[in-house]
Amino acid sequence: MKHQxxxxxxxxxxxxxxxxxxxxxLGDLHEMYEERCEQKGRALASIGYVTDIxxxxxNGAFRKDRKRYSxxxxxxxxxxxxxxxxxQLNRQRLHNAINIGGLAIGMMVTFVIGLFINxxxxxxxxxxxxxxxxxxxxxxxxxxTPLPVAAATSxxxxxxxxxxxxxxxxxxxxxxxLILTHNGSVIEERKVYWADSTFFDVFTxxxxxxxxxxxxxxxxxxxxxxxTAARYFGLNWKDDILSQSIVGQDNKNYRxxxxxxxxxxxxxxQFDLLLSMSSIQAEREGNFDNSSYLTYLVLHPASHPEDMVxxxxxxxxxxxxxxxxxxxxxxxxxxxxxMNFDLVxxxxxxxxxxxxIGVPGASDIIYVYVFSAIAMMVLLxxxxxxxxxxxxxxxxxxxxxxxxxTMGAFRIQLFGQFLGESMVVSFIALILxxxxxxxALPLFTRVxxxxxxVDIIHHPEWLLxxxxxxxxxxxxxxxxxxxxxxxxxxxxxxKGSMKNSVAGLSLRRALVITQFAASILLIISTxxxxxxxxxxxxxxxxxxxxxxxxxxLDSVSRLSVDVLRKEFAATPGVEEVSATMFTPVNVxxxxxxxxxxxxxxxxxGMLATDTGFxxxxxxxxxxxxxFSPNVERDSNWEFLVNESAVxxxxxxxxxxxxxxxxxxxxxxxxxxxxxxxxxxxxHTAIQPFIISAGRxxxxxxxxxxxxxxxxxxxTLISNLENKWKELTPASIYSFSFVxxxxxxxxxxEVRLSDIMDVFSALAILIACLxxxxxxxxxxxxxxxxxxxxxxxxxxxxxxxxxxxxxxIALIAISFLIALPASWxxxxxxxxxxxxxxxxxxxxxxxAGAFAILxxxxxxxxxxxxxxxxxxxxxxxxx
Amino acid sequence: MKGTNLGEFEEVVLxxxxxxxxxxxxxxxxxxxxxxxxxxxxxxxxxxxxNRLEEKGFLESRESDVAPxxxxxxxxxxxxxxxxxxxxxxxxxxRDDMWKSIGxxxxxxxK
Numbered sequence: 001m002k003h004q005x006x007x008x009x010x011x012x013x014x015x016x017x018x019x020x021x022x023x024x025x026l027g028d029l030h031e032m033y034e035e036r037c038e039q040k041g042r043a044l045a046s047i048g049y050v051t052d053i054x055x056x057x058x059n060g061a062f063r064k065d066r067k068r069y070s071x072x073x074x075x076x077x078x079x080x081x082x083x084x085x086x087x088q089l090n091r092q093r094l095h096n097a098i099n100i101g102g103l104a105i106g107m108m109v110t111f112v113i114g115l116f117i118n119x120x121x122x123x124x125x126x127x128x129x130x131x132x133x134x135x136x137x138x139x140x141x142x143x144x145t146p147l148p149v150a151a152a153t154s155x156x157x158x159x160x161x162x163x164x165x166x167x168x169x170x171x172x173x174x175x176x177x178l179i180l181t182h183n184g185s186v187i188e189e190r191k192v193y194w195a196d197s198t199f200f201d202v203f204t205x206x207x208x209x210x211x212x213x214x215x216x217x218x219x220x221x222x223x224x225x226x227x228t229a230a231r232y233f234g235l236n237w238k239d240d241i242l243s244q245s246i247v248g249q250d251n252k253n254y255r256x257x258x259x260x261x262x263x264x265x266x267x268x269x270q271f272d273l274l275l276s277m278s279s280i281q282a283e284r285e286g287n288f289d290n291s292s293y294l295t296y297l298v299l300h301p302a303s304h305p306e307d308m309v310x311x312x313x314x315x316x317x318x319x320x321x322x323x324x325x326x327x328x329x330x331x332x333x334x335x336x337x338x339m340n341f342d343l344v345x346x347x348x349x350x351x352x353x354x355x356x357i358g359v360p361g362a363s364d365i366i367y368v369y370v371f372s373a374i375a376m377m378v379l380l381x382x383x384x385x386x387x388x389x390x391x392x393x394x395x396x397x398x399x400x401x402x403x404x405x406t407m408g409a410f411r412i413q414l415f416g417q418f419l420g421e422s423m424v425v426s427f428i429a430l431i432l433x434x435x436x437x438x439x440a441l442p443l444f445t446r447v448x449x450x451x452x453x454v455d456i457i458h459h460p461e462w463l464l465x466x467x468x469x470x471x472x473x474x475x476x477x478x479x480x481x482x483x484x485x486x487x488x489x490x491x492x493x494x495k496g497s498m499k500n501s502v503a504g505l506s507l508r509r510a511l512v513i514t515q516f517a518a519s520i521l522l523i524i525s526t527x528x529x530x531x532x533x534x535x536x537x538x539x540x541x542x543x544x545x546x547x548x549x550x551x552x553l554d555s556v557s558r559l560s561v562d563v564l565r566k567e568f569a570a571t572p573g574v575e576e577v578s579a580t581m582f583t584p585v586n587v588x589x590x591x592x593x594x595x596x597x598x599x600x601x602x603x604x605g606m607l608a609t610d611t612g613f614x615x616x617x618x619x620x621x622x623x624x625x626x627f628s629p630n631v632e633r634d635s636n637w638e639f640l641v642n643e644s645a646v647x648x649x650x651x652x653x654x655x656x657x658x659x660x661x662x663x664x665x666x667x668x669x670x671x672x673x674x675x676x677x678x679x680x681x682x683h684t685a686i687q688p689f690i691i692s693a694g695r696x697x698x699x700x701x702x703x704x705x706x707x708x709x710x711x712x713x714x715t716l717i718s719n720l721e722n723k724w725k726e727l728t729p730a731s732i733y734s735f736s737f738v739x740x741x742x743x744x745x746x747x748x749e750v751r752l753s754d755i756m757d758v759f760s761a762l763a764i765l766i767a768c769l770x771x772x773x774x775x776x777x778x779x780x781x782x783x784x785x786x787x788x789x790x791x792x793x794x795x796x797x798x799x800x801x802x803x804x805x806x807x808i809a810l811i812a813i814s815f816l817i818a819l820p821a822s823w824x825x826x827x828x829x830x831x832x833x834x835x836x837x838x839x840x841x842x843x844x845x846x847a848g849a850f851a852i853l854x855x856x857x858x859x860x861x862x863x864x865x866x867x868x869x870x871x872x873x874x875x876x877x878x
Numbered sequence: 879m880k881g882t883n884l885g886e887f888e889e890v891v892l893x894x895x896x897x898x899x900x901x902x903x904x905x906x907x908x909x910x911x912x913x914x915x916x917x918x919x920x921x922x923x924x925x926x927x928x929n930r931l932e933e934k935g936f937l938e939s940r941e942s943d944v945a946p947x948x949x950x951x952x953x954x955x956x957x958x959x960x961x962x963x964x965x966x967x968x969x970x971x972x973r974d975d976m977w978k979s980i981g982x983x984x985x986x987x988x989k
Contacts, residue, residue: 004949021925024941027951028904028921034947055922063929 003037005030009049016053016062025056081417084400085424095393098773099386100429102766103473106382107433109762110469112444113375115452117368118462122266123350127204129298132168134305134343136160136295137356140603141338147590147603148342149291150349150356156341157196157295163315166303171195171202172277172293173269175360179249179554179732182232188554188732189228191272194280200260202296203269209241210258216276222246222254223274225262249555265451268350268361294360296346305343312341338601357588367752374759377518379473381763384511385770386422386477391508392777394485401485402493414486422478423470430470447754480507509810512774515767516814516851517821522760523847524822525829528840529753532830535837536746542677543584544618544707547575548738549717550583551704551724556731558698565610565704567723573710574720578616579701580609585741587679593690594662595649604645605679605689606663608696614640614674616707624657624672627693637668637694643676645688666694681745682835705738764851768858771807775859779803779866786866787874799867804859811855815848884936884969890915891927892936892966895956903942903953904928928956936962 013029014022029052036045056062089096124130136156139148154172161170174194180187199205200212207215208226215223222245229237233244237259244256254275263270299305316336344353351365401414445451553561561579568577581589584607591606611627613619622643631638639661641649646656659670676686710716717735724733743750779786786799794802823839830836884892894910895902904924912918931937942953958966 023951024904024954025925027945027948027953028908028925030949030951031905031947032921052921055920056925057922059920059922059926061922061925061929 003034003042003045005033005049006046009046009053013053013056016057018063021063025061029053077413081420084417085421088397088421089425092393094776095389095773096425098769099389099425100432102382102385102769103426103429103477104432104436105762105766106379107429107469107473108436108440109378109759110375111433111437111466112440112452113371114465115441115454116371116444116448116450119266119450119452120351120363120368124266124268124346126264126266127202127346129168129202129204130346132299132301132303133202133346134297134299135346135349135353135356135359136297137342137344138291139340139342140291141340146340148356150344150353150358151291151293152295152341153291154293157293157297159316159319160295160297160308160312163312164308166299166308168298168300169198169201170295170297171198172295173199174277174280174293176275177554178273178275179556180254181247186730186732188734189273191270193269193271193274194277195274196277199274202298205260205263208259208261209238210260212258215258216274217278218255218257219276219278220252220254221257221276221279223258223260224256225260225272227262228272229256229259268346268359270361297343299343309341309343313337313339370752371755374522374756377522378759378763378766381515381518381766381770383473383477384515385766385773386425387480388508388511388770389773389777390418390422390478390481391484392774394481397485398488398493401488402490405488405490406494411486415482418482418485419474419478422482423474426470426474426477429473430466444755447758448751508774512771512807512810513814513817515770516811516855517818519760519764519767520815520818520848520851521822521825522756522763523851524818524844525825526753526756526760527843527847528822528826528829528837529749529756531837531840531843532833533746533749533753536682536749536833536835537743539678539682539835541584541742542619542675545585545739545742547708548583548617549706549708549720550736550738550741551706551720552732552734552736553579553702553704554732554734555699557724557728558701560728560731561698561701561704564724564727567727568704568706568720571716571719571723573708573712573716575707575709576612576616577707578610578612578705580613580703580705581607581700583703583705583738583741584617584619584677584679585738586681586745587689591663591690595659602648602688605687607679607689607691608700609691609693610696610701611693613691613693613705616705618707619677620675621672622675623653624670627671631693632695635666635695637663637666637692639663639668639670640672640674640691641670642674642686642689644686645690646673648688661690663690663692668692668694678835683833685834764854768854771855772858772862775803775807775862779862783866783869783874786869787871790867790871791875796864796867800860800863803863803866804856807859808852808856811852812848815851819844819848884965887919887923888927888931888936889966889969891924891931892958892962895937896958896963896966900955902956907956931962935959936965 010026013026017025029049032052033045033049036048040048127133135150136152137148137150138152138156139146141147151174152172157170157172161167172195176192176194178189178192180189195216197214197217199216200207207223210223215221224232224241229241232246233241241256241259246254246256248254257276260274313336316339342356344356349359350361350363351368353359353362404414405411441452441454551564557564565577565579568574581587587605587607589606589608590603593602593604593606595602607613611629611631614621614626621640624640627638627640628634641656643653646653649656649659651659653673656670656673661668661670674691678686679689680687706720708716721733721735724731782803786794789799789802822844826839830839890911891907894907894914898906898910904921908919908921908924928937928939932939936959937956938959939954939956942955944950944952
């Protein structure tokens with residue numbers, strides 16, 4: 001008893017040997033162990049013990065216990081279930097492949113969409129004070145149309161902080177691009193925020209280097225993200241980053257005061273650089289007249305944001321308008337009167353903010369709903385396959401059920417057995433789906449532009465969701481077949497009086513109808529989205545978008561805008577050039593106008609251009625004249641209005657020219673009327689719009705728009721690029737086709753349509769898989785019938801129709817169900833667009849015909865094979 | 879039942895059990911074989927052999943009281959059965975016969 005062998009080895013021997021031998025073997029081993037301990041020490045004795053175990057194993061000295069069968073041992077029954085289950089899987093390969101494949105695809109779609117939804121819903125949740133953070137938005141009400149904007153004026157935030165003790169902290173952000181030089185080349189940084197020094201107080205963007213309290217305090221301080229730091233200072237940026245600085249335009253020197261972790265994917269604020277707000281001079285003046293500051297307030301817990309926003313206009317008025325604005329005359333008072341505020345919870349900015357214009361990275365909760373619905377539909381189709389194929393084949397297992405019941409199985413046991421089988425099948429599908437998801441994620445990212453963050457380590461709860469999905473799918477797919485199978489009466493089954501599995505036949509039909517209705521619904525919806533997209537991309541927008549090239553101006557090239565315009569116009573292949581504030585594709589500028597005695601002040605769409613804009617863009621002048629050639633040197637402006645504006649002011653095309661308009665910095669006369677054109681996406685109706693020309697400061701021009709008179713674009717573009725580089729080498733050359741910019745407006749819809757394409761293709765694929773399985777089964781069952789029919793003179797075609805007619809009728813019914821549903825959904829979706837197509841019945845019919853065709857093709861092969869078999873053969877079966 | 883032929887190792891084990899009489903248990907048999915044959919059979923081979931011989935009906939076993947030197951475990955003592963004795967006898971007589979047929983010990987070598 002001096003030495004004890006290692007516990008683990010004793011345990012191992014115990015586990016290996018039978019109960020009656022364990023003690024004897026252990027005893028012998030123990031004696032040898034003691035002996036070896038005496039001679040060689042414990043370590044070698046333990047090794048000896050292990051070798052002894054190995055020799056026991058090698059010689060087969062471990063005996064198994066004699067099996068003792070107990071009538072109450074559930075493990076043995078379970079073992080038997082498993083065996084029959086595996087045999088079942090093995091025997092019906094096609095059937096199971098269809099089930100598993102369909103389920104795997106369905107689950108894959110669910111996974112991908114689940115990840116997508118999870119990400120959408122997790123937006124901005126990482127901010128520690130996120131639940132108390134609000135975006136201060138403004139609604140300008142001047143005239144009849146209120147203009148809700150996400151960004152507030154520069155003074156609004158500080159004012160709120162000052163008057164409301166509920167405000168814990170406040171930070172403003174202004175999005176600007178910034179020109180920097182690096183290694184001698186000029187870089188335009190587009191994702192730059194000018195941010196208040198309280199930025200890191202409000203948001204949880206952890207600093208890797210630097211002090212969050214001071215990093216954005218001093219003027220000309222710059223904070224880089226890790227990615228940007230690596231871009232400018234190499235991978236070893238950590239060494240002495242705080243002593244670095246970056247040179248911008250005009251030799252401005254930005255001192256690096258910190259490095260922040262890259263903003264996570266699920267942040268609505270995405271930036272590469274942060275610049276201290278104190279670097280902007282204008283900010284200090286506290287303007288109340290320019291909405292371009294995203295203003296975030298952190299409120300103390302239990303504050304009432306509704307009360308605050310309600311009191312704000314009154315407080316502002318009391319403060320006195322002139323003190324808060326540098327607007328001329330008594331604009332200040334008027335400005336204050338036209339402002340209303342709102343506090344939008346930051347958690348709502350990504351998905352639930354449809355009202356305010358200009359929220360960065362805004363998405364729409366509707367896509368979360370749409371995609372959830374799609375995932376559920378695809379999964380449902382796959383689950384239905386399982387239900388259908390299992391019930392259809394229930395006859396084959398009826399004998400087993402009969403025998404088991406005779407041997408004393410309870411119904412609940414059989415139910416458990418069949419449900420267990422469906423759990424095994426869906427588990428295999430689950431594994432497969434996981435692999436498919438890994439493959440599909442990069443594709444999804446490419447189609448949607450959404451990078452999905454699969455961080456299973458930090459989100460172990462996802463495993464729970466996956467397990468939940470597994471159980472739900474197993475129960476949905478397995479419960480009904482299990483009920484049917486476990487319900488068989490052993491006497492009937494064993495006597496052989498059950499010839500046909502009529503059980504659930506009508507349900508099966510209903511389920512097939514459901515599957516195809518869902519698939520057809522998806523197909524028709526996809527078609528409608530495509531049609532609308534085609535309508536939009538080819539719509540006549542009222543200007544010649546196909547002929548226009550646009551060149552973006554930056555602060556350097558703006559200085560040379562006159563010479564650029566002249567030189568571009570002189571380039572062969574160029575018809576005309578115009579400098580303008582925006583390309584005609586999407587004019588977001590709004591400005592206030594006063595109209596002599598007609599109506600109150602109005603906020604209208606406005607575009608500042610030079611005199612050549614109308615002919616360059618190809619707008620149609622329908623009344624009055626174009627701008628006078630020398631208006632750009634005149635102190636008064638000239639205006640062209642669109643038809644909608646004429647209507648809005650209650651003018652007529654004849655009376656409009658000559659009217660006087662007062663605008664923000666100047667006034668002038670209306671020269672003519674242009675035909676309505678789409679200066680905004682087709683989602684909205686054409687609004688009143690005013691084009692102005694006059695002595696606009698060059699800083700207002702953001703684009704040079706070139707009208708091409710040639711089809712040789714490559715030569716033209718390279719000529720223009722050379723000229724640009726020659727005339728303004730220090731600026732950024734940024735060129736795009738106006739037509740492309742127009743198509744980019746509908747990016748969201750294009751992506752939606754791409755995703756819908758894939759999902760509806762998958763849906764119909766799974767549905768057809770099920771149909772294929774069902775058809776192949778019924779045909780096998782009816783082999784003999786076909787033989788007899790053939791002997792009696794049926795033709796191959798007639799037999800084929802006999803088989804497929806039924807199934808095709810089901811698809812036709814599902815089409816009739818899907819049609820009104822998709823009409824309803826499409827109409828709803830189309831109302832998103834002010835200019836839209838009507839529901840295209842022909843396209844819908846085509847989609848239905850397509851589904852029927854695919855369904856027919858699926859069953860055709862099998863039925864052809866069955867119908868062609870020589871009746872001698874088929875009648876000899878059994 | 880398996881055949882009644884004895885393998886060489888089985889014969890050695892049976893003989894050791896016979897020699898040890900009342901004291902024939904696993905370790906004792908192992909020691910006996912080591913002492914007499916100068917070879918050290920592995921414990922695994924021995925136990926496998928016991929199991930086989932018991933199955934063939936050549937050995938029977940009884941279990942003793944607990945033995946402190948075995949970590950408080952019992953021993954399994956083996957005893958040769960009648961058929962085991964017969965098998966040994968048979969093996970020996972076959973060998974004797976064969977020896978007799980050789981005649982002398984020259985084996986035909988050396989001439």
